Amino acid sequence: MKTAARKIPDWAAGGVVALLVMLALAFDWSSFMKLEYLTYDLRSTLRQKKVSTPVVIVGVDEVTIEKLGPLPLPRTYMAEMVRKLREYEAKTIGVGFIYSKSESENDRGLSALREIMGKIDKDPTTPRVAGIQKALVEAEHSLNTDPVFAGAIENSKNVVLPLSFYLTDNVAAEEDAKPPTADYVMKNSVKTDGKGTFLTARGIVLPIREFADKAHALGHLNIVPDSDGIVRSEPPLILYKDRLFPSFAFQLALAYKGLGISEITIIGGIKAAKALTIPLDKSGRMLISYTGKASSSPYYSFLDVMNGKIPAAMFKDKIVLVGLTADGGGAVNKTPLRSNYNNIEIVAQAVENILNSNHITRPWWLTYVELPVMLLFWGIIAFLIPRVKTVAGAVIAGVVLIAWGIICIYLFYSQGLWVKMSYPALVLFFGYIAVVSRQLLLGEDKTTSADTSETNKMLGLSLQGQGQLDAAFEKFRKCRLEDATTRELLYNLGQDFEQKGMQSKAQAVYEHIISAGDYKGLSDKLKKLKTTGEKAAPAVQPQESEATIMMMEGTGTKSTLGRYEVLRELGRGAMGVVFLGKDPKINRDVAIKTLSYDEIDSEQIVEIKTRFFREAEAAGKLSHPNIVRVYDVGEDKNVAYMAMELLEGTDLARYCAKDSRLPFGEVLRVVTRVGEALDYAHQNGVVHRDIKPANIMLLNNKELRVTDFGIARVMESSKTQTGMVLGTPSYMSPEQIAGRKVDGRSDLFSLGVVFFELLLGERPFKGDSIATLMYNITSTPPTPIKKIEPRIPNCVVEIIDKLLQKNAEDRYSRGKDLLDAINKCKKTLVKRPAPPAQ
Template sequence: MAKGGTKRGGRTEWSIGGLVVVVFCLLYLYRAPIGFLDVLELKTYDLRMRLFGGELDEPAVAIVAIDQESIAKLGRWPWPRSRIAAAVQKLKGAGASVVGLDILFTEPEESSGLATLRALREQFTRLGLHKTAKGARFSKAMKRMAADLDNDSRLAGAVKAAGNVVLPFVFDMSGRIPAIKSAPPGFITRNSLPAGFIPRGDYPVEPLSASDLLPPVPAIGSGAAALGHLNRFPGRFQDGVDRWEPLFIEFQGRYYPSFALAVALAHLGMDTGSLRMGSGPEGEFIELGPAVLPVDSNLGMLVSYYDAEGAFPVYSFFDFYYNKINPDAFRGKVVLVGITDVGLGDAGPTPLAPLYSGVEREATVVENIIRARTVTRPWWAMAAGLAAIVVMGLVTTVVLSRLPAKGGAVAALLLLAAFVGAVFYAFALRGLWLELTHPALLVVVNYLAVTSRRFWFAEEAKQVAEVESGEANKLLGLTFQSKGMLEMAYEKFKRMPVDDEMKGILYTLALDFEKKRMWPQAYDVFEHIGDASYKDVAARMERLKHIITGPGARPEPRSAAGDTGLITEGMERPTLGRYELIEEVGRGAMGVVYRARDPVINRYMAIKTINFDGVEEQMIPQIKERFFREAQSAGTLQHPNILTIYDVGEDSGLAYIAMELIEGRELDKWIKGGKRLPVKEALAVAAKVADALDYAHSKGIVHRDIKPANIMVTKNGVIKVMDFGIAHVQSSTQTKTGVVLGTPSYMSPEQVEGRKLDGRSDIFSLGIVLYELLTGHRPFKGGNITSIMYNIAKSDPPPLRSYNQSLPECCQRLIDRALAKDRRRRFQTAGEMSSAALACIKSI
């Protein structure tokens, strides 16, 4: 073909270019079917943010961080609120402009000592003992002690005395209407704006609406200088990255500012009543005195992140609390107090980092508002993106139709570089987010389409000749076979003459098909060899024929539903993934367990297939995805009392877990038929299991299905907790009528009631196991599943001594606390339960 192409070729290239432009315009306007382009655009936005986020020369915000060091030295979180009160007083004394407590105080701090002291004082007064001189002095002393123990009052007093503290609250955005819809407290509403804040007219504004509100404790919140919501919406973007701040949320006809906005306004000497909303060429904005802050139609803003490292001065709470920081570091600044220890959960992904603490994120938004610096996506950005697609498509079509392949590549790269540079320039200098992905990708696709068309016919004959050559087919087939693509390998091998070398290759391929239990394909390959006397081909074909056509034949039994048995006598040992299955060692409702070998490192292990039989068909992908995610997390657990998980995978639709191979018996076999363990032995088992659970909980993993069948005692007497990461599959398994399979005897009340679970649910289940080990009976019984579940949620178990009079009192105390219906009254960690069990052993 000539450089410019024939007239017919030019017309064809114009047709290709026009078709590409039309396709990309449709993809741009109707984004839903092609979500990956939007994700790619978000990634380019994040790249722009990382490149041009900028540095802060003199940040207005400083952070007092509740970090790992502080928690290690001052004790586990949450701390007594008296400590927060002391921090507020110190910051006020240091001259902080505003103190923002990025901590929720939605519930009173519970203190058993305070409750006891108040009850004692009431009884003292009721008996009239306070009327005597000594009684009056004693009553005043009790009052002083109660004040010392009332941390909420101390924090409330500090907040009110400081006069510059901003507190957060949260909205319920679920859309569920509460049973009693009451107005929020006055100290909340005084920070809000009426509906008239949005002028009537053509303002296309629709703020997010909340269904309920969770305010701070009134005694604390009423003394705050301002309050703001702490709701975040990483789900606004489909990749879950936090890029957006809702400056206002509507609730019961009023608009409530965000925590960051409330903090920034307090620093600027403004309040919400001084805000005004306007509209300009680039869209809506909020007036902050002489400055303006662009907002979108939901009254939100795109967060402009600064450099991830060192954007703000961060001081450890421990160093600040013990006066190791110069107070001048806080003078005149906004000081945010919040958690930076990502282990406590207040962290999420941002354009700059996969984990960014919540308080640093709030500091960024506060700084954005104070400086009126943000990223905007103006109303005309959509039209500009569409125009860029059309222009870039036309230009590339014109240029490529007149240049050879190399010249066209250079021209396309220059055009692409110019466009990307213009988009980056608009972001860096004006803070404008303009569409990059669709126009840029169009240039690449248009070049590939036009160039491919030019060389298609010239290269086709050469490519076909190369692919169809015998040696190429053999090499391709062997490559496919090595990668497990057996059917594609067979397609290549069938084009080869069957000589002695090819018989060996085909024989190996047939054995690979047998290992994958693909019986018809294995039979077809043996038949293609065409020589029944070659090795044991005739015998293998006979066995395969019986399997395929015999009674109860199941040619390819692997499926998402489950495993009905993979090992077939007389056939090659089957494989799951890379693992060779040796023998079946057990089976149950969840699947089949095999003894297996990893041929790569020659390690023997157990392989457990996961049975999804009974799960609603449309739910299988969702349940399977969660299974892989949680099993991978459980694979990180390394503890002597937890069964080690080596690998998790899927082969031909069958999910499996590769785990440590141990010999022993499950705990339910030891107590079968009402048998019970000796007291010390039962307590030792509970202590070991609790120690394992405490370790798992510290990694953020909850078992959800602690029961005797999931606890194994090895031949050496070692306790092993099994089935981490797969309990939700059992809980998701349902019959066609929707009835949950399995017994609920070891569930916690929150499991029965469908509430969110944490480690305390496992503690309750372990308490049931210990009760059964000590007595030979389960604590909650019933004639059916419904009555058992009711007793778990509402009834107290019979005392231990009603079954075994010899049990010590410490066992009853341990059981009472572990089986408390209110999880706040249980052991708060499994480590506490382990310590209590060991202490009971020592006392016996």
């Protein structure tokens, strides 16, 4: 390995990295773009500023829907709003609802009325029938509200309506059959000259013709997020059937300036008279400059405007956008500043950008600036970093990286220039790693970082806790001996080797410790060890009692443990062998768990037996429908055993994969039952310590059982521990990993991990190694649930987040609090559909 590393020069090590990043920049590789988007969003938060905008939002909010009825609001209300805004001298009115032909307000009552009128027309024989016919005609006019709204649009002469496009191939044939040729469509689009790149549509959804004919202008209302789901741009033009259609925001800006779509030119961007210019990126989009987390436009409730509570001066000479703002009433969008921007707010922001020339731009020539910067950074890592000490090299790389970041942030903030900051930074970062790694392989740098040392300590403790002492020694050897904690850990490890009769291995540990100086009189102790010699380590064999049981099974002779007949072996667990047994007194099948003494020091056997019976007795006193029942404990043939309820079903581990998850409602039921069991056990002074899917059984009759209560505590004391508690790493709480005292809140953390995994088919904390996993559990937040499955209700997300808090004080204080939260959540879910079955 060292020879191969020596053949690779520093310039090549950094050059490969630089070449790969340049290719990623040239081809917009998605993984690199996601990182760049993160830096873009950070810069967007810094660019927030107050602006003056002529846009006003009239929002159909929750109060409006409550008072005026559900969506869509009747056309009469919309017509009244348009008339009122015209009286208030609004310069341009944008109605942010798409009234397509499928949304005509001709309801069943109007259809039935017209059917009756048709029958009367065939036989108008009496004056009385003629009177009825007249009344029906009047009723028809009152029910048919489309002409009312169309008349308001026509009289106002300044209403802009939206249309929509299908941007995928999943389009109905009738929508895609031929180009739209209606006059109102043609006058709101321009024929393309084939220059430029724009989003291409596959189908179009047009407003009702009666409305569209009367509207001042039409514009598309397509909100198009980036690949990571965040809206950073607006497509001012969309190409459909050789014609370019302007956006809703673009048409509003044109109408406000007294311009038409026919007056624009497209040369590297969009230009129109009266100083209206829109810069476009290479995909034909306009980057949106969000001015703040709150909308930059004044906002008024639709109901308040209708009731005349808002002064007319608020709307005079303004662009007034009427749209949906109620929470949960329509689509919401993630933006760099906020995750719940509604469509009308994004339109308002885009209109402000166009009218104020408040733009974020990425000119084509910026790529030719970023490439030389990458080459410069490659030169630094290839020719400067290798010639200085490691610490000095890290300082140089850090200073250059910070300087580059400041430049990019300044240009973005002050000039609105989007320089792709992450690409040159990646060349510097990964190039530095490549060069330093080469030095480490050649032995040019012996420094072990503090972070690496701490990781090896944690991993060593984990291995030591599992009895893998040799592997633990290998991890501890990688830690810095100057650290007093490292010497203490090694000292404890040496004592563990001594207790197991492995004097030569203990001697190797002690020699390693004193290579950094004497510690706790180890020099004298080493002399004694060398004269004594290593004792032979006994081979691990099955206990005599276990061997006897297996031999009797082979001969056909019935074997017993206490009064129970041993029928066959079911498996082997952490404690020992698990047998299928039968209680001959009542002819009941039982599961018999035995305690193995294989890895227990002879001096500890009495203590462990005592603890086993004490914990088994505590578990046996737990009488709860969701806790496995313990029938009996005893000792026979020098084996401690526990007779338990025999369960027919499967554990939850099989339901933790994405393709085999339980339905949403069943997951809530399972977590509720486990929560009830844990609350009962905790109130009776019993902490499980090893809650995981494998210890939760879903029986064939749909009942639930939590198994192995008290077992984890027995096993904790049956193996040598040094600041470590036995458990399944993926489900351990931070306090378990740290070796601190645990209580019921530790079980609730583990239940939170199980809850997460059952819902999403993956665990909240991951790691390529045990050390990384343990670090992530104690130090990093869990994977955001909404990022994996946005449909999970917010109340469920809040429950899991509280269960997975690092600090036990921040979790639910007991299981009952968790159950109360779940029940409250269920009540809110009754009001709206739960996520579909997985």
